[in-house]
Amino acid sequence: PGSPPGPPEDVKVEHISSTTSQLSWRPGPDNNSPIQIFTIQTRTPFSVGWQAVATVPEILNGQTYNATVVGLSPWVEYEFRVVAGNNIGIGEPSKPSELLRTKASVPNVAPGNINGGGGSRSELVITWEAIPEELQNGEGFGYIVMFRPVGTTAWMKERVALVESSKFIYRNESIMPLSPFEVKVGVYNNEGEGSLSTVTIVYSGEDEPQLAPRGTSVQSFSASEMEVSWNAIAWNRNTGRVLGYEVLYWTDNSKESMIGKIRVSGNVTTKNITGLRANTIYFASVRAYNTAGTGPSSLPVNVTTKK
Structure with a gap:
């Protein structure tokens, strides 16, 4: 056999x-x-x-x-x-x-997951998923980022040479906050330029909120908790979008930094804070936030927790 x-x-x-x-x-x-x-x-x-x-x-x-x-x-x-x-x-x-x-050739896989937004005022932040090494098809690999304000015809085009890069920031003082841009990202190497992604809409950065919340008040419910409330901010594009509020609270004892910070998102206008000390004066202040950061704080209010 x-x-x-x-x-x-x-x-x-x-x-x-x-x-x-x-x-x-x-x-x-x-x-x-x-x-x-x-x-x-x-x-x-x-x-x-x-x-x-x-x-x-x-x-x-x-x-x-x-x-x-x-x-x-x-x-x-x-x-x-x-x-x-x-x-x-x-x-x-x-x-x-x-x-x-194998020999090099023009890259033929376009980046996916085109995204971005956020960043500071006058910035357009564009992100994408990096192309793995085995799909780069040659030396001198990089990305081509193309973008234009929605409603215009001419594309701006930038090369991003770093292989591991998956982010590009375009800065220009004339960009209005939260402006929509059409964006597409492609690839290139020493052999030439490859394919481009489909077009995605990405918004430019925004200003921090410009207004402080009004009508802030605080009351104590027990020896360990207090409730802070405030009026919602009526915002527009010029005063900065509001994504939520940040409640800051502290005591006036300088030996300890008893400072707390709690975020609430959306249109919430009260926050219950627990785990406080009995018979202690607490100060509280509220400020709005968005992707650019936080706005000005309201004037502090204070309350003494119950014994």
Whole structure:
């Protein structure tokens, strides 16, 4: 009875392009059962173990076999090995070929998750998901950021050269707070410019709230809690958007920084604060906040907690 074939020998890369590789090898011993199939496997520094790859049919040339591996990624290091099979089973793999890098090409994967916003007044912050190294397709990789105010026709275009960068900030004094921009992000390397993402709307940064809350008051319910309340701010684009409020509270004992800070989001106008000391004077003040930061604080009010 036979056994599975021995490992193929002398696996060589004859030619390599950006997406294909031509291999040659010689069969090992067939162990008394003719070899029926060869499988080519590959691995890269990014892959987990060896994987079978798509090949173009083998050609027999005397005792040497040839095959072309297709569907490789540009500018990635590959090594190859060959496994033979017969009626009895699949044999041991060959020794790997030498590690070779495919040729570079223009990058063809556009960045995803285009986003941004926030930042300071007069800033447009644009973010995206970085492209992993195995999809950069060559040296000199970077990003192309294109943007224009909604309703205009000419795109502004900036190159961001740092490979690990996934953020770009455009600063211009003439940008109004919370202005919408059309944004798209593409890729390039030394071979040329690649594909662009679809267009996303991103808003420029905003001003901090310009108004302090009015009508702030505080009352004590027990020895350990007080309630702070205030009037909501009627805001517009010029006075700064309000996303919520920040309640600050403290005692006048200078030995300890008994300062607390609690945020409430949305249109909430009261906040219960617990865990206080009995029979102690507490001061409280309220300020509005948004993505740019916090606005001016209301005048402090105070209350003495119950005994």
